[in-house]
Every structure is written in C-alpha cells, then in structure tokens.
Amino acid sequence: xxxxxxxxxxxxxxxxxxxxxxxxxxxxxxxxxxxxxxxxxxxxxxxxxxxxxxxxxxxxxxxxxxxxxxxxxxxxxxxxxxxxxxxxxxxxxxxxxxxxxxxxxxxxxxxxxxxxxxxxxxxxxxxxxxxxxxxxxxxxxxxxxxxxxxxxxxxxxxxxxxxxxxxxxxxxxxxxxxxxxxxxxxxxxxxxxxxxxxxxxxxxxxxxxxxxxxxxxxxxxxxxxxxxxxxxxxxxxxxxxxxxxxxxxxxxxxxxxxxxxxxxxxxxxxxxxxxxxxxxxxxxxxxxxxxxxxxxxxxxxxxxxxxxxxxxxxxxxxxxxxxxxxxxxxxxxx
Amino acid sequence: xxxxxxxxxxxxxxxxxxxxxxxxxxxxxxxxxxxxxxxxxxxxxxxxxxxxxxxxxxxxxxxxxxxxxxxxxxxxxxxxxxxxxxxxxxxxxxxxxxxxxxxxxxxxxxxxxxxxxxxxxxxxxxxxxxxxxxxxxxxxxxxxxxxxxxxxxxxxxxxxxxxxxxxxxxxxxxxxxxxxxxxxxxxxxxxxxxxxxxxxxxxxxxxxxxxxxxxxxxxxxxxxxxxxxxxxxxxxxxxxxxxxxxxxxxxxxxxxxxxxxxxxxxxxxxxxxxxxxxxxxxxxxxxxxxxxxxxxxxxxxxxxxxxxxxxxxxxxxxxxxxxxxxxxxxxxxx
Numbered sequence: 225x226x227x228x229x230x231x232x233x234x235x236x237x238x239x240x241x242x243x244x245x246x247x248x249x250x251x252x253x254x255x256x257x258x259x260x261x262x263x264x265x266x267x268x269x270x271x272x273x274x275x276x277x278x279x280x281x282x283x284x285x286x287x288x289x290x291x292x293x294x295x296x297x298x299x300x301x302x303x304x305x306x307x308x309x310x311x312x313x314x315x316x317x318x319x320x321x322x323x324x325x326x327x328x329x330x331x332x333x334x335x336x337x338x339x340x341x342x343x344x345x346x347x348x349x350x351x352x353x354x355x356x357x358x359x360x361x362x363x364x365x366x367x368x369x370x371x372x373x374x375x376x377x378x379x380x381x382x383x384x385x386x387x388x389x390x391x392x393x394x395x396x397x398x399x400x401x402x403x404x405x406x407x408x409x410x411x412x413x414x415x416x417x418x419x420x421x422x423x424x425x426x427x428x429x430x431x432x433x434x435x436x437x438x439x440x441x442x443x444x445x446x447x448x449x450x451x452x453x454x455x456x457x458x459x460x461x462x463x464x465x466x467x468x469x470x471x472x473x474x475x476x477x478x479x480x481x482x483x484x485x486x487x488x489x490x491x492x493x494x495x496x497x498x499x500x501x502x503x504x505x506x507x508x509x510x511x512x513x514x515x516x517x518x519x520x521x522x523x524x525x526x527x528x529x530x531x532x533x534x535x536x537x538x539x540x541x542x543x544x545x546x547x548x549x550x551x552x553x554x555x556x557x558x
Numbered sequence: 559x560x561x562x563x564x565x566x567x568x569x570x571x572x573x574x575x576x577x578x579x580x581x582x583x584x585x586x587x588x589x590x591x592x593x594x595x596x597x598x599x600x601x602x603x604x605x606x607x608x609x610x611x612x613x614x615x616x617x618x619x620x621x622x623x624x625x626x627x628x629x630x631x632x633x634x635x636x637x638x639x640x641x642x643x644x645x646x647x648x649x650x651x652x653x654x655x656x657x658x659x660x661x662x663x664x665x666x667x668x669x670x671x672x673x674x675x676x677x678x679x680x681x682x683x684x685x686x687x688x689x690x691x692x693x694x695x696x697x698x699x700x701x702x703x704x705x706x707x708x709x710x711x712x713x714x715x716x717x718x719x720x721x722x723x724x725x726x727x728x729x730x731x732x733x734x735x736x737x738x739x740x741x742x743x744x745x746x747x748x749x750x751x752x753x754x755x756x757x758x759x760x761x762x763x764x765x766x767x768x769x770x771x772x773x774x775x776x777x778x779x780x781x782x783x784x785x786x787x788x789x790x791x792x793x794x795x796x797x798x799x800x801x802x803x804x805x806x807x808x809x810x811x812x813x814x815x816x817x818x819x820x821x822x823x824x825x826x827x828x829x830x831x832x833x834x835x836x837x838x839x840x841x842x843x844x845x846x847x848x849x850x851x852x853x854x855x856x857x858x859x860x861x862x863x864x865x866x867x868x869x870x871x872x873x874x875x876x877x878x879x880x881x882x883x884x885x886x887x888x889x890x891x892x
Contacts, residue, residue, distance in 0.1 A: 433811065434768075434812055436812060440809060445802075445804040445827055447830065469779075474777060474788055475752070476810060477767065479767050497786045500784070
C-alpha cells in the first residue's frame with residue numbers, strides 16, 4: 225500500500241514529462257492522504273506543502289532545505305502499554321537469563337524475570353539504564369543489528385497480537401510519502417536507540433539508516449584477528465530527547481528543519497527549534513484521543529507524556545491531530 | 559564544469575528513456591574522469607563502479623548500499639602548508655584580539671599575534687585545543703556559520719593566492735560526480751570540524767550538510783528571549799580521526815561504506831572498516847608526489863602524515879594515486 229502510494233505520487237510529480245503514458249484524470253483524482261479525514265489538520269498540511277514546493281510562491285523553499293523531522297514513539301508507531309524498545313529489553317533479559325544465573329536474585333533483572341512490574345517501577349531510571357546496558361551493549365554493532373532484526377520479526381504486541389512494525393500509523397505513512405513526493409527529505413528524530421530503529425526504518429517508513437537520529441551508547445573500533453569490529457560499550461553517548469533533539473538534529477542534519485512532527489513533551493524543543501524561525505514553518509502534534517482504535521492519553525501518561533507541548537501548541541499555532549476525529553484509519557491494512 | 563559533468567552523466571544514465579532527445583555518440587564519447595590519466599587508478603575506479611552498478615553482475619550492489627566516504631584535508635583539498643581550519647583559527651585570533659587585550663601576553667595567543675611559529679609549536683596539542691576553543695566556541699551555531707562563510711569567501715592561500723575552495727582537486731570533483739551519477743551517496747568523513755565544512759561543502763563538492771561527518775564540540779539548546787538557540791560550548795564532543803572515523807561513520811550513516819578515499823594515517827581505520835568485509839570493496843589513497851603543481855610529502859609530514867596507511871595499502875591492495883603521474887590536472891580551471 226505504502227509503496228504503491230509512493231509510486232503514484234512519483235508518477236504524479238513527473239506527469240508533465242510522461243503525460244502520454246498516464247491518464248491524467250487518474251492523477252487528478254488521487255488523494256495523497258486518503259486515511260486523513262477532511263478536517264483542519266489535513267488542510268493545513270496540504271496548504272503548507274503546496275506553498276513551499278510551488279516555484280514562484282512567496283513561501284517557496286528550495287528542495288535541499290525541505291527538511292522534515294519526525295519523532296518515532298507515539299508519532300509513527302504505538303508507544304503503549306510501553307515503549308517498544310522497553311518490551312525488547314525485557315524480552316532480551318528473559319532470553320539471556322540462562323547465561324546470567326545471578327539475575328534470578330539481582331534487581332532489576334529479578335523483577336523482569338518474575339514479571340513483577342511494581343518492583344521494576346521501583347528500580348526507577350537507574351534500573352532502566354541497567355536493563356538497557358545489559359541488553360544493548362557487550363556485542364558488536366553487526367551482532368546487535370541481527371538481534372534487533374530477529375526480534376522485530378517475531379515479537380507481537382500484547383493487545384493487537386501483531387508485529388510492532390504493523391502498528392505504525394497509516395496516516396503518517398501517507399504523510400511521509402507525500403512529503404517525499406514533494407521534494408522533502410524525511411528524518412526520524414527519536415528518543416529511542418538509533419541502532420534499535422535502523423534495521424527496519426527503511427522498509428517500514430522509507431527512511432534510510434543515514435536519516436535516523438536517536439539516542440546512542442558509545443562504540444569502539446578495534447581490529448580483532450585481522451577483522452575490523454565496532455563494539456558496543458555500556459556507556460551512554462547521547463540522549464536524543466527534549467533539549468537533546470535540536471542538538472541531535474544539528475549534529476546529524478546540519479540544517480534547521482522547516483517541518484516537525486511529534487506527540488509528547490520530549491518533542492517540545494524540536495518543535496520550537498523548527499518552527500520559531502523566519503520563513504514558512506510547520507509544527508504538528510499527534511494527540512492520542514482514540515481509546516477504542518488505539519489509546520487515549522496525554523497530561524497524565526508516563527509513556528508519551530504530553531503536557532507542556534500541548535500548551536505550547538496553542539500558543540505557537542502548531543497543528544493538533546485529534547486521532548479519533550482526524551484519522552479515518554489508524555493502522556495499515558483493513 | 560562540475561555541474562555540467564554531473565548533468566552529462568545523469569543524462570547518460572537515463573539515455574534509454576531519452577534516447578530520442580540525446581545523440582548517442584555524445585554519450586559514448588564523454589569521459590567521466592577527464593582529469594585522470596589513463597593509468598591504473600582510473601581503470602580500477604571505473605572497473606569497480608561498473609561492476610557494482612550493473613544489474614545482473616555478480617558484484618551488483620543495490621543503490622541504497624552504495625555508500626562512499628571521503629576524507630577532506632589532503633584528499634579533496636590542500637592541507638599544506640597547514641590545515642585550512644588552522645589558518646582559519648589563526649586569522650580568528652587576530653580578528654578577535656582587540657576584544658582580548660590579555661592575549662598579547664598569554665600563550666598560545668601571543669605566539670599567533672606575533673607570528674612566532676616556534677612558540678606556537680611549543681604550545682603543542684594543548685595550545686592547539688585552546689586556540690580552537692577560543693575561536694570556535696562561545697557563539698551560536700548560526701553565528702559560527704556566518705563567520706565561516708565570510709572567512710572562506712575572503713581568505714587566500716599563501717602560495718597560490720586563491721580562495722581555499724578553489725584549491726580542491728579537480729580529479730576528485732570528477733570522481734564524486736561520477737560516483738553519484740552511478741547511484742552512490744557520497745559522504746565526507748573528516749578529522750576537521752563538522753561545522754567548519756558544512757557552510758560550503760554543498761556548493762564546492764555537491765555534498766549536502768547532512769552528508770558531512772566531522773569532529774565537533776558540544777552544543778546546548780536554550781530559549782533566549784523566546785527564540786530557540788544552539789550555543790557552542792568550549793568542550794570537545796567527538797574527534798572524528800583515526801579509530802574515531804568508523805565510529806563517526808556508524809553514528810551518522812549507520813551502514814558500512816563500500817568505498818573509501820583518504821590520504822593519511824588518519825584514514826587507516828576508515829579504509830580498514832570499509833574494505834575488510836565481504837562483497838566488492840574499494841579503497842584508495844591519494845599520495846602527494848607533486849611538489850611542482852602541489853606538494854610532495856608522506857612519512858615525515860606533520861600535516862597529512864602517511865606512513866602506516868601506505869604500508870597497509872600494499873597489503874590490502876588499496877589503489878594508490880600518484881598525483882604527479884595519475885592526475886592530468888590538479889585544480890579546477892586552467
């Protein structure tokens with residue numbers, strides 16, 4: 225579906241050159257955002273994209289400057305009942321437990337192995353970092369890519385019983401494709417681990433590894449038995465969240481984006497950095513309001529906490545997507 | 559010249575579709591690397607590019623995996639009599655001296671202001687870091703971009719009396735364009751400062767800011783009077799040299815390159831990481847052998863020290879460019 229949509233739009237943009245091949249009415253009738261209801265957010269997106277990509281428009285932006293940044297958790301895919309990467313870490317603890325008999329009596333590992341979510345919560349951020357380091361470091365970059373690829377292919381979400389890569393938001397897939405068809409370069413800028421996302425973002429979102437920005441641990445290069453290796457160390461390198469997001473954007477992209485898409489307070493500074501500047505700018509927040517088809521949460525949620533950024537949206541005129549009212553369909557497929 | 563060459567090759571690759579528009583003999587006769595003599599390096603480059611980009615070839619590499627990485631100093635532009643960025647730092651000390659009366663009697667600043675290269679050398683790496691921090695930090699990212707852009711437009715090389723951006727290697731410009739015309743994505747991976755390069759690499763090399771990897775200092779995001787700012791701090795963030803280059807490549811690109819181009823021991827690990835793996839791989843070292851048209855240096859040079867990597871080239875069958883014999887022309891223009 226996603227690839228087909230993209231193809232349609234690539235064809236659409238070259239219709240001038242290929243008019244003799246494509247019946248033009250097919251183009252005129254195609255809707256780049258079919259899963260979006262005809263409410264305000266869709267209109268705002270289309271208006272923005274058309275004005276920056278139309279040569280001669282006073283708001284025209286040259287193609288290389290059309291940089292769009294997307295948060296991942298809660299903006300492109302589900303983040304409840306917990307971040308997918310946390311589910312990965314918990315599964316990895318279970319998978320590696322046989323090699324670590326000491327985990328049976330050591331927190332926070334014991335809590336994970338016993339499914340004791342209360343004890344796990346009590347371990348706090350320190351416990352979480354321990355879990356991440358124990359499951360994300362101590363192997364080469366290549367080995368970690370294989371572990372992630374295998375897990376993401378086999379893991380299932382507890383509520384929808386589907387692979388996590390099918391619990392991505394269809395309207396956002398259409399938005400990514402629509403932006404790219406109009407000369408935008410799309411980047412992911414996530415608080416999640418950069419190497420946790422890269423193995424599957426190209427296939428699922430059309431975003432290649434070099435356009436993924438995220439949190440990272442340190443790596444070390446060494447020659448081992450004549451073969452070069454990059455080894456993952458149990459040490460934080462960069463946290464790509466909150467005030468870290470503009471820093472990560474500058475480090476990786478080196479240009480100021482003109483459009484930013486997020487869903488939580490972790491995206492506030494990215495939205496500020498993107499939109500509070502001269503020229504045409506676009507900011508959007510996905511507001512989870514659909515408990516029936518997905519989830520409903522904001523100011524009181526632990527995962528995807530949306531409070532300051534919701535207030536800032538009103539002040540800065542960022543577009544707010546009300547999932548329940550603005551999206552015809554949540555996930556790909558029927 | 560550069561843009562024209564690129565256009566020719568883009569046309570070349572789409573000649574099937576546009577055959578009725580372009581006389582085919584023009585394509586057959588065009589040489590993608592006209593500044594290269596018909597010696598071994600040129601043949602090796604063309605053979606590699608053709609085999610990885612030809613569908614059905616046993617060595618075919620899908621386009622997204624065609625990643626090529628280039629060192630900058632000494633590989634794409636001159637690095638003698640000193641790194642261009644060092645010349646920038648020295649000029650900045652002079653420009654900012656009026657605001658720092660204490661520099662007149664404080665090393666290493668005094669050495670710079672008095673042109674005392676012996677005292678400057680005595681200040682060693684510690685002195686160099688002090689110079690870099692004093693001239694590269696303490697302003698916003700945007701302000702630094704303006705400073706670099708102004709300097710690069712006005713500074714002149716002491717020997718050739720030309721802007722540094724004209725002292726880039728014409729054969730390497732052709733190589734960058736040739737690779738891109740064959741589906742490669744070209745990245746710069748330099749020990750130099752990432753923000754020192756980004757303001758001009760797109761115009762000069764056709765490499766956009768998001769495809770530049772380099773050394774960096776830390777930056778901090780803050781809202782100042784309602785405006786978002788990224789402030790440059792006097793603290794090293796990452797050194798993209800030697801064993802740091804594969805780390806920088808993984809962090810920024812997230813894929814292992816299949817071709818690497820360098821000229822010094824600083825590029826050794828990047829060449830190892832790129833070439834010592836399965837599948838078709840290409841490594842190349844630019845050897846500065848032309849004292850008349852440019853410079854001749856290797857094992858004993860301070861800037862662009864080439865010793866271990868020269869030995870490794872023979873062992874690993876990396877291509878060595880002998881500038882004097884393999885390049886018809888060094889710089890763009892006549």
